[in-house]
Amino acid sequence: MMEEKSAFDTFELNLPPAILGFLKETSTWTYFLSILGFIGIGLMFLFGIFFSVVMGMMPGGNPYEDLGMDMSYFGIVYVVFGLVYFFPVLYLFNFSRKMKGALNSNNNDELTAAFSNLKSHYKFLGIFTMAIISLYVLIFVFAIIAGMM
Template sequence: MEQKSAFDTFELNLPPAILGFLKETSSWTYFLSILGFIGIGLMLLFGIFFSVAMGLMPGGNPYEAMGMNMNMSFFGWIYVAMALVYFFPVLYLFNFSRKMKSALASNNSDDLTAAFSNLKSHYKFLGIFTIAIVSLYLLIFIGALFTGLM
């Protein structure tokens, strides 16, 4: 006869205080994810509007007299790219809150596992993104030092 571990028969047997913390956390993460989606939508709208407005502006480039010969609509597309990058952590946060609410309502350990998997993905994405941005800042700083010394 095969012996089952405590993990095989796990059901949401958590203390009421922890269940309350998880319920409150899922409510706040849901609120923050909805605000994140609204922010992404506004960033997309602003980026597209700015790109079109700068493309249609008479004279094209207001900085041309200063020697900057570039298409100004490029800056609007930076907002679109930032919105696309920002979409993934917000989606992970939204999925965490949705799965956590489902797990708490139905005592479902599979939903609890999926919720924490989404939370892990959210923080992993933010961690990798932070490392990339700090590395970029470091490279810019080193580049500025070298160009300043020459």
């Protein structure tokens, strides 16, 4: 007896050639941007280590010593920003990789995974943007309050 497949089991990507071309070009650009993002993250970690270790060991290397600030704080900030920046870049990289796989194999599961990563990328950026704007508003409010005192 032959096993019957449902319409969903045999469904392939049925997109117009123009859309397939747009998705292919988009995945190429997102791959390029994600690689640049990973390079930028690597540079952030290197600068963070540089500020934390090397600048702290140099005589006269801390111009903020009179303010009681250590240069390692700047290094820690670079590393934290690198860690935060890592996740949206990873989502973008996964989107491009999975989109290329979906287009090459006509695989709906890969296409779904690709768009899931793209959604996560933009969701992360949106939440991060709202957090930064909220922080700016709080700083502005506290600056006004401090200015009135």
